[in-house]
Amino acid sequence: MKIKLLLLIFIGTHYVHANDFKFGKVSKEELSEKQHPTESDASAAILYKKERVFYNYDYEQGWAVIKEAHYRIKIYNKEGLDWATLQVPLYISRSDEEKISSIKGFTFNMADGKIVSEKLKKDGVFIEKINKYRNKASITMPEVKEGSVLDIEFRVSSPLYWHMDDFKFQYAIPVKKVDLRLDIPEYFVFKRHSKGFYPIKLNESRKSRSITVSYRSEDDQSGRSIKTSRKNGALEFYENVYEVNANDLPSLKEEMYTNNIDNYRAAIKFELASTQFPNRPYKNYSLSWEGVAKSIYEFDNFGSELKKTSYFEEDVDNVIVAQTEDMEKANLIFELVKSKMTWDKYNGVTCSSDGIKKAYKEGSGNVAEINLMLTAMFRYAGLKANPVLVSTRSNGIPLFPTTDGFNYVVSGVEVMNDVILFDATEKNTYPDVLPNRALNWMGRLVRKDGSSSQIDLIPKEPSKELHYMNAKINIDGSVEGRTRTQYSNQLALSFRDVLDNTEEETYLEELENNYGEMEISSFDIKNKDEFSKPVIETCSFVKENQCEFLGEKIYFRPMLFLAQTDNPFKMDKREYPIDFTFPRQKKYMINLSIPEGYQIESLPENAIVQLPEQAGIFKFKIVSQENQIRVSVLTEFKTALFPANYYDILKEYYKNLVLKQSEKVVLSKI
Template sequence: MKILTTILTLCFTVSAFTQNYKFGKVSKEELQESVCSIDSTADAAYLFKYRKTYFEYNPNKGFEVKTEIHNRIKIYTQEGFDYATKDIRLYKSPSGVKEDASSIKGYTYNLENGKITETKLTKSGIFKSDENKYINQVKFTMPNLKPGSVIEYKYVIVSPFTYNVDEFVFQHSIPIKKLEASFEAPEYYNFKVNTKGYLRVVPEIEKRYGTITFTDKYRSVAPSGGQTSYSNSEVDYTKQLSKYHLENVPALKDEPYVNSINNYRSSVKYELSYTKFPNSNLETFSTTWEDVVKRIYDNPNFGGELNKTSYFKDDIDALISTVSDPATRTMLIFNHVKKQVKWNGYYGFYAENTRKAYKDQVGSSGDINLMLTAMLRYAGLNANPVLVSTRTHGVPLFPTREGFNYVVTWVKLPDGKVALLDATNKYTVPNILPFRALNWQGRIVAENGGSGLIDLYPKTKSNNAISVMAKIDEEGTLEGSYRSVKTNHRALSFRERYNDADKDDFLEKLENQYNGLEISDYQVKNDYDLSKPIMESYKFVKESQADIIGDKMYFSPLFYLKTNENPFKLEKREFPVDFGYPSETSYRFIITIPEGYKIESIPEPAAMALPDNLGSFKYNVVGKGNSIQVAVSTQINQAIIIPLYYESLKEYFNKFIQKEAEQIVLTKI
């Protein structure tokens, strides 16, 4: 009997520990836990993650969206302190309508001398700021953090934007022990449910009822004075409640060459499809891609801006008056916009005011590229805008306006050639979009709102051809000259890093990148001539580039330029590898060995290929007399490599890294 009582007591204790998530009721067991029970490598974990989003009727404003948040997080290590800072992004419209965050409460709990202590988040620790014209921010960091702390906070967001419900995120970079979430909407709002990620998420659906009470005020007129009276009326309606319950959700860990890890994070997005209020017509929002594109095109800040010409007409007439060739006209107008209007950093596919942007010489991505499209059309070219979701914004898998946050320009020339243009970046050229815009497919919007898909990834390789002539002395110091030729996205990336940088700082970073490389006579050619490749050259000295053991010298034929680490470390990867663009890197080395040495051995030639021509590696070293010639080439022929080939890609990198590490052996004569 005593044993049974003990077992029942233990069961009750464990149950209480795992299920009591009332705000402020943190247990000693939670504070004593030193390692996450579901992921021993975790620096922090959500012990409890709660979100409730619902519609509430405001007599003065109509329906509003309320979201209640309650999070409890365990901090295991100092690296986990990052999860004690919370940024709340609040949207606002140009008209002044905005979201608000309120009822912010938080505590940090620690275990000191066997007792639970709590430190309150004070008002002075909560900071509010205007991030930009569209976003306000509320930010706080929980106080008195230590490894082992448990933090807890809650708040409420009230939003007037009933058409925009924030995504329900069910997976983070740290594990979640218990998650509860719910979404409740009245019958007047019909939402599509879009899910993504590899974690299976199925809601429980309930039907509920609600009532709206309207109060009407009357003023009667009488000889002795008026009297105010009130009457109430009620409207009953139904609500749909979706509830989510998850436990022991694993962390989603990022890895190199992912366009956006958010594309693969388990989540649910409620997208407003249509509204139907009593005695009103049905209003659709995003039922199909045709609906989405039509609503975007019909907006005066999109389709309307494409028809405005008066503000640029005289300038474009003067620019192209003597030019009839369509390709030349395209480049003149493209370069004119890049020079005339500077990007202000704001993303978006709607224009704010193209006329003002042109006059003030600064504008958003919507201003600049819709302006470019309008100018090209005015010049008689077949041009259309292309809706894009940038890499960090995710991939729009379902018909949604919110899936896009950017726009570029498509133009088709009479000879059938097609070009994608983005004038927000002064170093872009046709079909070389900024890296942020290389994200699967864009949706081209033709005149009058027709649409179709277009691949955003380039087909032409971006090259980096490296030539090195060097000599190595008997102490292992390498001295020589370096030259590289970069094309397409490799050239664009270099120009972005180099042209606007402090040149001394740029060189210092380059030397530090190669751990003490000494550079002199550094030169860059064609840094502003976008029609030509980037040509970079310098002289260098690098010590300790060989191991000297007895009468032998050992060194890698690629020296400091060899690849040292495989970027792919996961055993299994469920999401694609996204390189952004196809590429080739080639090395040509001519190495003079020190006097008094001869070549004893060199690595064997090697060649390997990825399946389906996805990539290749070629390696050859030839030695003769006091000279060694090295030729190495690595190619990735597809911007995207699907998970099916992940193991092959990982092994490909392992093999060529091993090959590049093989050493040349010299022996004293």
């Protein structure tokens, strides 16, 4: 008898630990609690989150990862009602997809001093297709109101045995207790990476186990036919067990100028490092960043696509004819691709199975198809061009080498000792001005020979917003005048995108509302499609109630409605960086005429606030001459990223800025 061991069956066992959070059993104390004991402003809280993860094996389907989850959520007020719907991502591979099952839920409330429950019904579960890579299950609980407690259980089966989502421990609301356990057969070796600033202890142990083995027996019938039959055996092996038991985790609040809050959320990432199956060779998945870049370049739907040129040669030849300057060629090819191609909104570093040629013919493609096509055209024209791998801001900052760390690609043209970056997915981009989604710290340029180098994605040149205003203060307290605002670089890109996606009438209504019922006329835009120039917006305006009257005196802010009145930083403490996305400068030049019969009694004092290491500055200067007031204001950040220990400094910076811009000019009657 010849026994061939094919694969192992791991019978997943649902481990049950004694705890106070038995599904379907809530207490009056939980229901009667009016606010969170340590965060009184919390709109809701996760009282309990349990996840059990284990491996299963099916003879026909192969390995699968099973996750069983239990959430208990307390709703404190109306703002917390958003937590009545729990959303579960479900990923799709080329041949299979994750599936959710065993969904159960109860909403508990108090009525006449008694606990009443409402069971989750089928119409409360909805699965929708987000894109070709992901589905989403939405579990909406019934009869949720202020004071409710929700109990939800579900099970996700994933054929993507090599992939696990981050195990998250922090949310926008506080978490009372987390109970996580993973049981991983010795055949899978995972690296563990911690994220966030709140310390999480991961306990590791090893557990022996005997499992049932399925194998095929081939019996030689002494010259007759070979008979094959399925038999079972037993195999002793061990599992690596990983556990987290954490209590009283604070909420992770997000405020302005945050990159991707998931970068800073307390979490643990499991990354498959290697596999070693019985009677199979050892396979190592661990890579350096250079290895990741080279691995991606060698994909058939990446590097091979860069070699194809026949489909575009005639078009490129026509646009660069008689051109000798490299940057002129690059700009013409860039405009060709932008005008020809429409981005289908899919990210990714590889082309679809149909390839670039079909995308070019149809005029639509994903980000890889568009920007690899652009790179191939640059190379055809004799430019030193290479793809640059990027992780978008929504994808997070890749903290360790893995092919999942990159989900976007742009094109880089090496000129002298610099690399000019191009992204043709949007009509309003231009050389070295990428969409904000791609400005995520560092990318990696990959060359034909497999070498690679790190590329700083953050622009060195600041984006500028310049405001010029000539206005007259009227005797009734209204103001009328004309403004001219110009935007450059990233700010120009964003402004052009807004103009493209908004009807002019709607845009003007929104602009008037943003400045508080202002009346705008004579509106004009210049350089909308001349990307090498700043885009300029001019308009005439009238705005009432800009002054206060006290006796025979008039009070008004010298920056009028352009003054910043709110500090974006409100937290007592912030443990994650401040990310302005790109260096920026905002400048105001304002000329004001005061009403006849009045004189200037007092002006705010001039002021300068300088950040350490000349990282930023705020300047306020005001002068007067006869019946004219001239105001010059500058705010500037020379770097895009500040570490968390700058938070108090930046908070104080904005505090001084708001106070200074709120100070009043005083006019007195002559």
